[in-house]
Amino acid sequence: MPNADTSASPIVSIVNVSKEYTLGETVVPALRDINLSVAPSEFISIAGPSGSGKTTLLNLIGCVDTATTGQVIIAGQDTRNLSERQLTELRLHTIGFIFQSFNLVPVLSVFENVEFPLLLQRKLGSAERKQRVMDLLTKVGLADRAKHRPSELSGGQRQRVAIARALVTRPKIVLADEPTANLDSKTGENIIDLMKEMNQIEKTTFIFSTHDAKVMAHANSIIRMADGKIVEDAKRSTKSRDQEIRA
């Protein structure tokens, strides 16, 4: 059953994007003229060898970095026209992040870590916040650890907290750069399954990068990159072909 609606307007739209890093005299091209369109509620894996540009692409989508040329449109907004402040607002309300090293605030409890983005948003009252946080913690199976500090949890548990944190603001997109790299492969697969479950429940778009073939297999579609280019837009292209055929 297709869980992605490619016919709706794309949540991420990347048009002719290049990214170059300048290291002193030399210019390192990280992305070369990329085009990509992601529909809402997709669950995509980005694959590719080291240095192929996965992280760079995710950073552009996550609005933490800007393209050298080309257009990056997130949730209908062209990021070129946004100020640093507006980009931060966009991240806060539209994008969730899951990091390779979990990146929880060590002095805050599990509950407080998940609550953190909500406090930045200043939209909800404390009762609503509590309900939403506990809801998510129940979903990721850590409701009984709400008062614990991150240092008291295992790596897998920490990444679950991070997933809850990424989802707590009900973002349109969740980005995860190698979320399983610091976990053993069994735990890593569990994390991807959890992400997929969330993708199905919340209808949130997930884009994650990985090296791990096993992990990759859990994705609905895979984008393969090499040398700063998208070399294959696997099942997605098949899918669109299917749709074309059906039509």
Added chain:
Amino acid sequence: MSELFLLIQIAIRNLFASFLNFVIGGIILMGTLLFVVGGSLLSSVDSAMSKSITGSIAGHVQVYSDKSKEELSLFSNWTMPDIAAVPDFSKIKPALLSVDNVKTVVPMGVEGANMTYGNTLDQTLDKLRKAVNARLAGDRSPALNERIVSLKDHVRRIVTVIQEDYKKLTVMASTQSIDPQELRAIEKAASAEFWNSFDADALAHLEFMENKIAPLLPDADLIFFSYVGTDLDSFRGSFDRMEIVDGQMVPPGGRGLLLSKYVYENQFKLKTAHRLDKIYEALHDEGKTIASDPDLQLMVKQNRSQTREILLQLDPLSSQRTTKTLQGFLKSSENDLATLLTTFFDTNDANFIERHGFFYKEIAPLIELYRIRPGDTMPINAFTKSGYIQSVNVKVYGTFQFKGLEKSGLAGGMSLMDLMTFRDLYGYVTPERMAESNQLKKNTGVKFVERDRAEAELFGGSSVVGTGGEKKIDDQAEMGGVKYSATARALMNRPYSRDEIDQGVVLSAAVILKDPSKMEQTMREIEAVSKKNGLGLRVVSWQKAAGQLGQFVFIAKAVLYFAVFIIFVVALVIINNAVMMATLQRVREIGTMRALGAQKRFVLKLVLIETLLLGLSFGAVGTLLGSILVKWMGHNGIPAGSEFLYFFFSGPRLYVDLGIGSLIGAFISICLVTSISALYPAIIATRVSPVQAMHAED
């Protein structure tokens, strides 16, 4: 609101998260401790000293003539500044009192003078002469007879002591160095024939003793002292720290001198007794020991060698008694009193208290402990404004001290004199008296004072320093160069009215304020009044009037504030570096927050609040410790180790007050230092890119 709460929560939990925080906290703790203690100490010294100065002589504000060549300096004891006179105090008093905040105005003239008194032989001969005169006048009472016999014996004893001295001298020095005439005179005075023939021609014998023997005793003394010539009644009313110790207050409107108790003890007391007092105090109050203190050892040595003053003062009867009691006390069979006294004064830590007690119980009642007693009239000499030496006989009514400043040589260096005597010594003659003297001159045929000599006449003399002879304002007093005799004598004894006291020359006036905190403003008002009425007054605060002393305090304060400033800067630099390091250690955390949607503002607040909270909590501990220390010091007081410090502590101990000012100051400085030192790291922290959240842990 919830965001601020979150920030504070993060800050609290990060308080002890890093070793660097302990470094920062430690500096802040020490800094605030220093600030609270130092600040309290300084403000306590400041207020104690202001009490010392304002309460002893200066008042809150001093005014003096703006024609003065030098600045008023009340506490420079020996070199009096060149201050022009204010010719008529009654002209400035009402103007000063018209200023709202002025409570009282006390006229003053700070000057130096000296006092001479004869040696023991002079004094004994003086007594003998008086007794002989009484007999010549017809008194035949047995009591007088007995007194004459006793005084004659005393003089004979003194001669014996002198003879002993000369014997020792001839042994030590070659006989040529001693004037044979002196030896012959002593021999004559010690001879039995001299004393057998005494009653036959007492006056001639007395004359021989006074002219030939008395000068051989070198203990005649000239004592310099500084004094404040003032309206004594008004002074006493305005400076309520003043209290009479010996004798009595000078009667209202009267002439007289009140010696400072400090000067009285240091200059007029029998040196041996004064040294015993000082040793007693050092042992009893300061916990020192003779064995370990070279100063005390020196005093013991001086007491052993300087027994002559006591020997001279003891008449034969007292000498015998003292010899006997000392023999009993020391369990000695020695018959020579001088040797006994030397042994007696060879004190150590074990026997001192007992001997000190014995001295005051057995020996002191037989001698004069002080060279001047309240009630004595003394000739006082001073240079007038124009260089003449004026001499006035003044009755010493008693001694006084300023409460809490008993031991302070600075506040205690000044004696008090009535304003009339001051004017005589100062040599300034009022225009009224000038006119009166001119009248007298006319009557006695003395030609008019020439116009260009008027000023010199005004100041009681026409010659330059040193060429004038001595002028006495006494029975044959001369005033303004004119003989007064009977008039002057009458002037000496009658009480003066307030008007007479006010209408005359003063050098300055102390202004006591109702509300001292408004001093600056009141000074401006006084200046305005002076200008409006053409009084020509210079207005200075007590700090300034205190002269070098005030400057010293100013410098001490400046040094302290500079030290505090340096500590601040050093703390600032260290804290800045530490916060910088702590921030760099948290780049990934900050990057994560930024990636999650925290604005730069949030990061700025995060670093600032964390450092501020760190500063406030360690600062609170420092303030608490400092306050406890200050309270402890306030309870026990810091002892003023030296007499010099008595003045600064306004008493024997400084009871440090925990100034609310230093607490507020500490709070403000913590906030200031931490925010300033955290500002740069905080700005750097806002530049952390959210990309840095992506970097894997090392």
